[in-house]
Amino acid sequence: MTLSLSAEKYQCQPWPGLIEAYREYLPVSTTTPIVTLLEGNTPLIPSFTLAERIGRQVSVYIKYDGLNPTGSFKDRGMTMAISKAKEEGAKAVICASTGNTSAAAAAYARRGGMRPFVVIPDGYVALGKLAQALLYGAEVIAIRGNFDQALGVVRQMADNYPITLVNSLNPYRLEGQKTGAFEVVDVLGNAPDWLCIPMGNAGNITAYWMGFCQYFQAGKCDRLPKMMGFQAAGAAPLVNGQPVTKPETIATAIRIGNPASWGKAVAAKDASQGSFHAVTDAEILNAYQILASEEGIFCEPASASSVAGLLKMKDEIPTGATVVCILTGHGLKDPEMAMKHGNSQFQKGVEMKVEVVAKAMGF
Amino acid sequence: MTLSLSAEKYQCQPWPGLIEAYREYLPVSTTTPIVTLLEGNTPLIPSFTLAERIGRQVSVYIKYDGLNPTGSFKDRGMTMAISKAKEEGAKAVICASTGNTSAAAAAYARRGGMRPFVVIPDGYVALGKLAQALLYGAEVIAIRGNFDQALGVVRQMADNYPITLVNSLNPYRLEGQKTGAFEVVDVLGNAPDWLCIPMGNAGNITAYWMGFCQYFQAGKCDRLPKMMGFQAAGAAPLVNGQPVTKPETIATAIRIGNPASWGKAVAAKDASQGSFHAVTDAEILNAYQILASEEGIFCEPASASSVAGLLKMKDEIPTGATVVCILTGHGLKDPEMAMKHGNSQFQKGVEMKVEVVAKAMGF
Numbered sequence: 001m002t003l004s005l006s007a008e009k010y011q012c013q014p015w016p017g018l019i020e021a022y023r024e025y026l027p028v029s030t031t032t033p034i035v036t037l038l039e040g041n042t043p044l045i046p047s048f049t050l051a052e053r054i055g056r057q058v059s060v061y062i063k064y065d066g067l068n069p070t071g072s073f074k075d076r077g078m079t080m081a082i083s084k085a086k087e088e089g090a091k092a093v094i095c096a097s098t099g100n101t102s103a104a105a106a107a108y109a110r111r112g113g114m115r116p117f118v119v120i121p122d123g124y125v126a127l128g129k130l131a132q133a134l135l136y137g138a139e140v141i142a143i144r145g146n147f148d149q150a151l152g153v154v155r156q157m158a159d160n161y162p163i164t165l166v167n168s169l170n171p172y173r174l175e176g177q178k179t180g181a182f183e184v185v186d187v188l189g190n191a192p193d194w195l196c197i198p199m200g201n202a203g204n205i206t207a208y209w210m211g212f213c214q215y216f217q218a219g220k221c222d223r224l225p226k227m228m229g230f231q232a233a234g235a236a237p238l239v240n241g242q243p244v245t246k247p248e249t250i251a252t253a254i255r256i257g258n259p260a261s262w263g264k265a266v267a268a269k270d271a272s273q274g275s276f277h278a279v280t281d282a283e284i285l286n287a288y289q290i291l292a293s294e295e296g297i298f299c300e301p302a303s304a305s306s307v308a309g310l311l312k313m314k315d316e317i318p319t320g321a322t323v324v325c326i327l328t329g330h331g332l333k334d335p336e337m338a339m340k341h342g343n344s345q346f347q348k349g350v351e352m353k354v355e356v357v358a359k360a361m362g363f
Numbered sequence: 364m365t366l367s368l369s370a371e372k373y374q375c376q377p378w379p380g381l382i383e384a385y386r387e388y389l390p391v392s393t394t395t396p397i398v399t400l401l402e403g404n405t406p407l408i409p410s411f412t413l414a415e416r417i418g419r420q421v422s423v424y425i426k427y428d429g430l431n432p433t434g435s436f437k438d439r440g441m442t443m444a445i446s447k448a449k450e451e452g453a454k455a456v457i458c459a460s461t462g463n464t465s466a467a468a469a470a471y472a473r474r475g476g477m478r479p480f481v482v483i484p485d486g487y488v489a490l491g492k493l494a495q496a497l498l499y500g501a502e503v504i505a506i507r508g509n510f511d512q513a514l515g516v517v518r519q520m521a522d523n524y525p526i527t528l529v530n531s532l533n534p535y536r537l538e539g540q541k542t543g544a545f546e547v548v549d550v551l552g553n554a555p556d557w558l559c560i561p562m563g564n565a566g567n568i569t570a571y572w573m574g575f576c577q578y579f580q581a582g583k584c585d586r587l588p589k590m591m592g593f594q595a596a597g598a599a600p601l602v603n604g605q606p607v608t609k610p611e612t613i614a615t616a617i618r619i620g621n622p623a624s625w626g627k628a629v630a631a632k633d634a635s636q637g638s639f640h641a642v643t644d645a646e647i648l649n650a651y652q653i654l655a656s657e658e659g660i661f662c663e664p665a666s667a668s669s670v671a672g673l674l675k676m677k678d679e680i681p682t683g684a685t686v687v688c689i690l691t692g693h694g695l696k697d698p699e700m701a702m703k704h705g706n707s708q709f710q711k712g713v714e715m716k717v718e719v720v721a722k723a724m725g726f
Contacts, residue, residue, distance in 0.1 A: 012384065012404050012549040013376045021375065037659055038408050041375050043401035043432070067430050069406070070661065071695050092724070107659035117724055122712055131698055134705030137656035141723055145715040156717045161726045183375040293500035296400055296470035298433065332434050332695035335494055342497035349485055352508040354519045360504055361455070361480055363524045 015041045018179040019079055025182065025214055026175055028083065035082045035112035039075035040179055042067045044187045044324070049294040053311065056319040060310070061192070062291075063184060066299055066330030070132070072253075073204065073328045074104035076180060077173030082108035084172045085164035092117055095167040096147070096154045098129055099253055100329055105166050106136035117163070119143060119150045168260045174207040181211025184324055185221045193321035195225040196306040198328055199238055199276070200254030202265035205229045208326070209268035225324075227274035229265060230309030232302075236278040238265060250281045250337070253302035253329060279308040285341055287311060291327075293344065298331030378404045381542045382442055388545065388577055389538055391446065398445045398475035402438035403542055405430045407550045407687070412657040416674065419682040423673070424555070425654075426547060429662055429693030433495070435616075436567065436691045437467035439543060440536030445471035447535045448527035455480055458530040459510070459517045461492055462616060463692055468529045469499035478502060480526070482513045495696075531623045537570040544574025547687055548584045556684035558588040559669040561691055562601055562639070563617030565628035568592045571689070572631035588687075590637035592628060593672030595665075599641040601628060613644045613700070616665035616692060642671040648704055650674060654690075656707065661694030 015021065017036030019028055028034070047060040054060065068075035082105075085093050092115040095105050102118045109116035118133060122142040130140060143150055151167075158165040166173070185191055191212055197205050205227055212224050231239050232249030237257055244257035259265065269276055279287075284301055287308035291297045306325040310317075317323060331338060350360050378384065380399030382391055391397070410423040417423065431438035445468075448456055455478040458468050465481045472479035481496060485505040493503060506513055514530075521528040529536070548554055554575055560568050568590055578584050594602050595612030600620055607620035622628065632639055642650075647664055650671035654660045669688040673680075680686060694701060713723050 012378075012546040014550040015375075015404075015406065038406035038427075041378075041404070041406075043378065043404075045401050045432075064401075064432065067432065069408075069427065069430065069659070071693070107655075107661070110656055111659035115724075119720070127709075128698065128702060130709075131702040131705060132661060132695070134707050134709065135652070135655045135661060135694070135701040136659060137707045139708040139724070140710065141713050141720060142709070142711045143713045143715045143720065149715055153715060153717065153720055157720060157724070160717065161721060161724075163726075186375040187377040289498070292470075292498045293473055296432070296474035296499060298470070298495060298498060330434070330693075330695065331498070332495070332693065335491065335698055338498040339491060339494040342494060344497050344500045345502040346493075346497065346505070347503065348505045350504050350506045352506045352512055352516060354516065354523065357482070357504060357506065357516055357520060358524060361478075361502070361520070361524075363526075 017079060018076060018176065019083060022179050022182055026080065032083055033086045035086060035108050036079050037069040037075065037107065037111065039068045039079055040183060044184060045297065047295055049290065050307065050310065054314045054317060058317050058320065059322045061324045062297060063180065063324055063326045064297060065180060065326060065328055066303065070103045070107050071330040071333050072100035072104065073177065073180065074100045077176040078104040078108045078166065080172040080176030081166045081170045082112050085114065086112045088164065090114060090162055090164040092163045093166045094119065094154050094157055094163050096120065096150045097167060101167065102130065102133040102138055103136060106133040106138035110137045115139060117141060119154050121145055121147050121150050168201050168203050174203055174210060177204055177207030178211030178214065181208045182215055185215050188322065191221040191223050191225045192324040193225060194228050194317060194323040196228045196230065196310045196323060196325040198254050198302050198305040199229040199231050199265060200256040200259065200302065202238060202259040202261040204328065205268055206261040206264040209272065224272055227268045227272040228309060228313065229269060229276045230305045231276065231278050232284060232305060233278040233280045238262065239276045239278045251284055251302035251305055253300055254305065277309055277312060279305050279312055283308040283312065289341060289343060292331065299327040300329035300331060300333050301337055303327035303329050380442060381439060381539065382446060385542050385545055389443065395446055395450045398449055398471055399442050400432040400438065400470065400474065402431045402442050403546060407547060408660065410658055412653065413670065413673065417677045417680060421680050421683065422685045424687045425660055426543065426687055426689045427660060428543065428689060428691055429666065433466045433470050434693040434696050435463035435467065436540065436543065437463045440539040441467040441471045441529065443535040443539030444529045444533045445475050449475045449477065451527065453477060453525055453527040455526045456529045457482065457517050457520055457526050459483065459513045460530060464530065465493065465496040465501055466499060469496040469501035473500040480504060482506060482517050484508055484510050484513050531564050531566050537566055537573060540567055540570030541574030541577065544571045545578055548578050551685065554584040554586050554588045555687040556588060557591050557680060557686040559591045559593065559673045559686060559688040561617050561665050561668040562592040562594050562628060563619040563622065563665065565601060565622040565624040567691065568631055569624040569627040572635065587635055590631045590635040591672060591676065592632060592639045593668045594641050595647060595668060596641040596643045601625065602639045602641045614647055614665035614668055616663055617668065640672055640675060642668050642675055646671040646675065652704060652706060662690040663692035663694060663696050664700055666690035666692050
């Protein structure tokens with residue numbers, strides 16, 4: 001595989017965050033107060049082991065979006081949602097998320113001088129899952145009710161008080177997320193042939209498609225990728241064509257039974273001649289381990305579904321094609337998963353002699 | 364505070380990793396095989412709340428090096444150490460670290476097709492601390508002996524087998540780490556007035572000073588910063604002028620009693636007219652919480668010592684000065700610390716009525 005990332009003269013550029021970088025493509029004005037942690041500009045890492053597994057001169061790149069400030073791609077949408085909330089005079093923001101969204105919402109809201117509220121059902125969520133959001137200063141309200149009722153409360157609060165909803169219904173989230181596509185094109189010089197992406201609420205595949213289309217119209221790329229969306233087999237409503245009542249998968253970040261962006265995701269797939277596929281938890285874990293122990297890239301299990309999908313579909317990739325896989329979250333977000341699924345050697349009680357240690361190491 | 368990061372035309376640059384970016388300043392040749400995860404190019408985030416606390420037109424920037432691929436600044440040194448090990452024909456690398464170094468060593472070694480060995484004393488280390496390294500494919504050998512004896516074994520293995528030592532004795536580590544200084548100058552357009560940095564083994568302050576001096580000699584900046592090094596009060600040999608037998612601090616990444624780069628760190632301080640100071644665990648925790656809940660930046664406790672030090676020394680900063688604080692690791696590296704020290708509200712059992720929730724929120 002040939003690297004297209006070489007030979008020129010580089011230096012560390014003063015990256016101003018994704019809103020400043022892509023201002024002309026985003027719904028902001030010169031008076032919008034920009035709340036940024038300099039998110040975006042994440043590495044597009046050439047993958048050698050995946051390219052080798054596929055063969056036929058296919059190039060594979062990993063968009064490592066877990067290297068955003070709070071550790072997930074949610075920062076892309078949140079810099080937009082929080083900046084617009086501040087512009088509109090909100091004093092607080094609110095969501096019903098328990099994972100990456102709540103962490104991103106808390107970090108950006110506090111940076112912007114607003115209060116971040118997280119509403120969850122009582123007894124539903126382990127404290128560990130919320131630790132990051134709490135440290136960022138999220139104020140958590142656990143209500144006596146289920147998750148749907150928590151969502152209902154969140155909407156009513158946003159309707160009746162100077163509080164902005166920043167869950168996936170907030171339209172600015174997708175505007176921010178589409179910049180991931182811009183960055184891929186800026187670095188590769190064109191759109192890839194395939195874009196492999198995990199689907200939960202299906203907002204990210206929708207946003208990437210928006211981004212590619214907008215860049216295409218602006219003349220920044222002269223082709224569009226096939227949008228290849230992957231879901232966990234136990235939470236695959238978009239693959240099966242119907243909602244899943246009790247979604248189950250180890251990939252918690254995409255454990256969603258009735259995606260918010262269902263129609264838009266299907267439209268992206270159809271317009272791009274892409275396709276949707278399910279990957280099993282075993283396939284996700286296999287990809288998770290390959291990424292860590294062969295590429296040196298540690299991601300959330302949900303992120304690994306894009307690579308699991310790529311490996312599943314590898315015989316359908318055209319010879320010489322360029323493929324980009326999106327990794328949405330850093331592996332450090334889910335330390336328990338790493339503890340359970342590391343499969344390397346741990347030898348205990350080894351005698352402290354060089355020849356014994358050498359033998360234990362296979363020398 | 365005025366942002367110097369604005370107004371120009373940006374796009375996402377194809378960042379090739381720090382060795383390619385700074386090749387002319389590093390001991391690599393055209394035949395050195397570069398093992399990279401596109402580390403470096405980390406954000407230099409303007410800090411508003413710290414600048415406000417200091418006043419007097421002082422500008423403060425946070426170099427968020429926790430956004431390197433494995434979550435810490437160790438990646439800067441490791442891309443160099445592993446690339447050189449590969450060039451020299453090593454089949455394996457070895458270290459006795461249990462924290463960020465072992466994770467970085469494992470990720471880069473596996474990406475470079477080498478085996479990463481980690482030698483630790485039996486029963487000394489919790490599995491959780493090593494989970495990231497194990498998932499990356501580190502092979503751990505726990506020996507019947509103490510930590511010094513583990514270090515002895517590591518050195519003997521490196522002397523007698525085709526195994527490269529990648530702990531802090533490896534000289535290429537500092538070469539890679541000095542690029543942090545290059546990036547600061549590239550983004551600011553000059554060196555800052557103060558550089559605030561945590562000190563454990565004191566390799567990073569040594570490396571930053573090397574970098575600033577080299578860039579100064581190359582005409583890339585026309586001044587040099589005062590090097591302000593900070594240690595935890597319970598592990599402050601450089602401040603007290605003598606080794607600490609039993610170093611104690613919550614900032615585990617700088618819990619070191621006898622720093623490897625002692626002499627070089629003192630030389631950097633003296634040459635730059637800087638100074639060393641101790642900060643208490645309470646001051647470190649306070650900075651850790653301010654960074655998260657006011658700036659939206661989540662770091663390891665050890666990282667927060669640079670900000671704790673800045674706040675401690677704030678009255679000595681010249682009016683109008685530019686200060687850069689180095690945050691060496693991402694907060695997600697230490698989730699237990701976040702769980703213990705989040706101090707925001709968590710209200711349980713709230714009745715599911717809008718007016719009740721609104722009251723709970725203070726509306």
